[in-house]
Amino acid sequence: MRIITIDGLNAEVEVDGIRRKARLDLLPNAKVGDYVLIHAGMAIALVDEEEAQQTLSLFREYLK
């Protein structure tokens, strides 16, 4: 889900128009616009866009 707003350690996150509250205790440096994994109301991990693209492109390369 993507972070829409941040107020201290409380964030609002969204995916496909669905919004939820999430705590940022585990990712205090997260920024608005970051992709995060949410579990039990907590953002547990940043999803690294670059790594995601890298995995996919390595993969496409490998399949050629």
Added chain:
Amino acid sequence: MRLSDEFRDESLVQQVASRLRTYEGISATIMEVCGTHTMSAARFGISSLLPDGITLISGPGCPVCVTDQRDIDAFLAIGQSADIILCTFGDMVRVPGSYTSLEKLRAEGADVRVVYSPTDAVNIAVGNPSKKVTFFGVGFETTAPATAVAIRTAREADLHNFYVYSCHKTMPPALRALLASGETAVSGLLLPGHVSTIIGTRAYEFIPQEFGMPCAVAGFEPLDMLLGIEAILSQIVEENPRVENTYRRAVKEQPNEHARELIEDVFVAADCAWRGIGVIPGSGLEIAPKYWAFDAKKRFSELVGSANPVSNSSCRCGDVLRGAIRPNECALFGRACTPLTPVGPCMVSSEGACAAAYKYGGPPTKNAR
């Protein structure tokens, strides 16, 4: 762009699947440790994409499923206390205890509330000062930090009506116990993506080092799972077991330090009973003494102590959780035990192997088809 759709790309998935055909002729059983992997494998039909000799079996990674019957009975017993509100994640509501369930208690008039996060339970305590609000803390390293935050929030707010019954557990000791028992013939472990975001891949080094077991951390999209499975197969072929991370976009080598700090502050490691596996040394997270004011096991010790679990001898959830049998090898599966009339937790939880097998028309293994 959602950073997940791409990992469901059908043509990519098909291409990986065809590349996996190079492993035709190899016989391997891969345990998907995590309940979310079990559900994902069933939902996306991952087994059908694998060569014939490759079998997937479920492991002990469904938190509701591995919760010991005594803990479930104890939490239900707390419901007998006056002015109580029981809070739980939704998966637990229909899990049968020895004598009743949260669903039945609610039907009889008890105040049972489903929460989305432990902090929701704290808010219920704030809004109901005359009630004793007790949260059932179930889950692995992914959930324990959220419970820790709830307990610290309750302390900061000086709440005297919020309690947690902690059944939180940690994954590495369970994997160690499972591998050391030697009972389950597994050739590789597909390691849980979400737990790994918290504990880091480093926590699994003992698996190849001490047990010579191939393993890979994987995400939950079809492409993620196939990548993880391929990593394990290549380790088997190369006879080079190691911890491979195929979920790099979310999982790092190092643990999440904030999570570690929260867990170490609020909990202490303790021996813990797992359904089907037994007591695993150091695998439980009990509330640390400085937070005992919030420990439901202390506050309601008499009711908790009164729990007298009776095992349902024909339910084989325990065997399913160890990977010893597949869901349809249980005599109750699909007959006495269905999602409408679940006998054991593996048929209730959305991460349960029996629920996955039932919902998607057969266990996620080709042997059983």
